[in-house]
Amino acid sequence: MSRPAKRSLGRRLARPLPLGLAGLALLALAVLAGGWREAAGAYLAAWLVLLGLAAGALPVAVALERFGLRVHDHGEGEIALSLRRLLGLMPAAAILGLPLLAAAPILYPWIAEPPDTPLGRVWFTWAGFSLRVLAYLGLWVWLAARFRDAPTGPGDGRTAAGVGLHALVGTLAVTDLVGSLDPRLGSSLEGILVLTAWSGLAFAAAILRAPEEPAPVGRGRAVAGQDRLVPLAVLLALWAYLHFVQFLIVWSANLPDEVRWYLARGGWSGRGLALAAGAVVLAAALATLRPGRPTTRVLAGLVVAVHVAEMFWLVTPALRDRFTLTGTDLLAALGVLCLAGALRPLARMPHPWWTRGAGTRRVDTRRAGKGASA
Numbered sequence: 001m002s003r004p005a006k007r008s009l010g011r012r013l014a015r016p017l018p019l020g021l022a023g024l025a026l027l028a029l030a031v032l033a034g035g036w037r038e039a040a041g042a043y044l045a046a047w048l049v050l051l052g053l054a055a056g057a058l059p060v061a062v063a064l065e066r067f068g069l070r071v072h073d074h075g076e077g078e079i080a081l082s083l084r085r086l087l088g089l090m091p092a093a094a095i096l097g098l099p100l101l102a103a104a105p106i107l108y109p110w111i112a113e114p115p116d117t118p119l120g121r122v123w124f125t126w127a128g129f130s131l132r133v134l135a136y137l138g139l140w141v142w143l144a145a146r147f148r149d150a151p152t153g154p155g156d157g158r159t160a161a162g163v164g165l166h167a168l169v170g171t172l173a174v175t176d177l178v179g180s181l182d183p184r185l186g187s188s189l190e191g192i193l194v195l196t197a198w199s200g201l202a203f204a205a206a207i208l209r210a211p212e213e214p215a216p217v218g219r220g221r222a223v224a225g226q227d228r229l230v231p232l233a234v235l236l237a238l239w240a241y242l243h244f245v246q247f248l249i250v251w252s253a254n255l256p257d258e259v260r261w262y263l264a265r266g267g268w269s270g271r272g273l274a275l276a277a278g279a280v281v282l283a284a285a286l287a288t289l290r291p292g293r294p295t296t297r298v299l300a301g302l303v304v305a306v307h308v309a310e311m312f313w314l315v316t317p318a319l320r321d322r323f324t325l326t327g328t329d330l331l332a333a334l335g336v337l338c339l340a341g342a343l344r345p346l347a348r349m350p351h352p353w354w355t356r357g358a359g360t361r362r363v364d365t366r367r368a369g370k371g372a373s374a
Contacts (some may be wrong), residue, residue: 001075013371015183016343019341020237024339032333035326039331040107044098044334045312047096047336048314049336050180051093052202053202054202055140055170056195057203057206058087058143059088060203061083061084062159064079064083078210079211080229081210083206084148084149085209087148088148088344091144093140094141101133104130107193111125112257136172137171138164139165161227168197168345169193170194172191177277182266184261187249193243196235199235200232200303204299204301205304212293228300229284229288229295232284236281237284237285247262265322265323269324270323271327276306277306283299316329
């Protein structure tokens with residue numbers, strides 16, 4: 001290796017190496033504080049937040065590509081650029097999902113139980129679970145690489161297939177990773193509910209990351225912040241509706257196992273989170289009457305906090321039979337954050353081979369964003 005190459009490698013490792021060591025140290029402290037099973041559950045919840053930032057950005061970026069880019073003659077807006085940067089987290093999320101395969105026997109009790117059916121002997125095994133998770137992560141990395149660049153034209157034909165594949169992969173992944181943790185809830189809405197939460201999380205994070213675009217001028221100009229607040233409010237309303245429908249079906253049917261699933265997520269912490277989430281949804285709906293940039297950013301920060309807590313609300317009661325945030329959860333979340341920061345510059349997504357032809361050009365997103373802002 002030449003001397004310039006060594007210097008370049010050293011610069012690339014200067015920041016990731018301390019972050020990676022800090023992340024490993026924080027995870028080790030989480031194991032010491034709560035034990036292997038508690039730490040594994042906290043790691044899973046924190047990893048779902050990281051995965052949600054990347055996977056949730058995918059359908060929103062696709063929707064902007066299909067319906068939003070036509071208003072920009074010179075490229076993308078700042079929100080679209082921010083969403084595509086979040087797609088860059090997918091390789092790091094895929095790498096950090098691999099330790100869950102080793103932790104699966106202590107997280108999922110059904111792995112140790114002998115299956116009763118021929119299909120179960122293949123599906124409900126550690127090997128089957130591992131192959132499925134690897135397939136989910138591989139397909140998500142493929143989709144993220146496919147949609148990380150702006151489209152070359154309005155009719156490239158990739159949007160419908162991308163959304164459909166994401167919905168299929170996401171529903172199966174949520175069932176395997178989240179639903180099978182606590183089999184007391186047999187809801188067909190859980191997959192689409194978590195996917196909607198991920199989209200809201202990613203869009204809110206994109207609002208916080210993106211700089212403000214210049215206010216539009218001329219006849220028919222929109223109120224500053226309205227183009228970001230209204231989609232955020234719609235995602236929140238859809239997410240709240242799915243939660244309400246699932247809760248209503250379970251409670252009205254008086255299903256004992258499903259009711260116990262909710263009771264494990266109740267208590268003061270669960271009720272406080274529900275009230276906070278309801279207040280955020282109501283505030284977003286009211287804010288659409290008087291939109292503004294500061295209001296949109298404050299709501300986006302609250303939405304991120306609610307969805308992060310929701311991932312722990314979904315996961316940790318399966319291991320503790322109650323919802324509460326502990327020091328183990330905080331250590332695991334900080335550890336995943338440090339590891340994600342360490343892995344992102346190292347896990348470069350290769351440019352998709354199917355976009356290297358002469359008929360496809362890669363769009364410079366920075367230049368496109370400047371053109372859109374202009």
